[in-house]
Amino acid sequence: MAKQTDFAEKAKKASQEKGVKCPKCGTVKVPTLFVQSIRSAHGSYRFNQSSVQICKCNEKQVLA
Numbered sequence: 394m395a396k397q398t399d400f401a402e403k404a405k406k407a408s409q410e411k412g413v414k415c416p417k418c419g420t421v422k423v424p425t426l427f428v429q430s431i432r433s434a435h436g437s438y439r440f441n442q443s444s445v446q447i448c449k450c451n452e453k454q455v456l457a
C-alpha cells in the first residue's frame with residue numbers, strides 16, 4: 394500500500410513539473426536556461442545564468 398502511494402505521488406509530481414500552465418495564456422510553461430552577459434565596470438563580462446519559465450506572455454521578451 395505504501396509503495397503504491399509513493400508511486401502515485403511521484404507520478405503526480407512529475408506531471409506537475411512537466412506542465413505548468415500559465416493562467417493568462419493557457420500555454421504550458423517551458424523551463425529554459427537563459428544566459429545574460431553582464432558587463433562590469435572594469436570592462437569584463439560575466440555571465441548570469443538563470444532558468445526562466447517561458448510561455449506566450451514572455452517568450453518575445455526573453456527570446457528577442
Ligand SMILES: [Zn+2]
Pocket residue numbers: 415416417418419420448449450451
Ligand atoms: Zn502566459
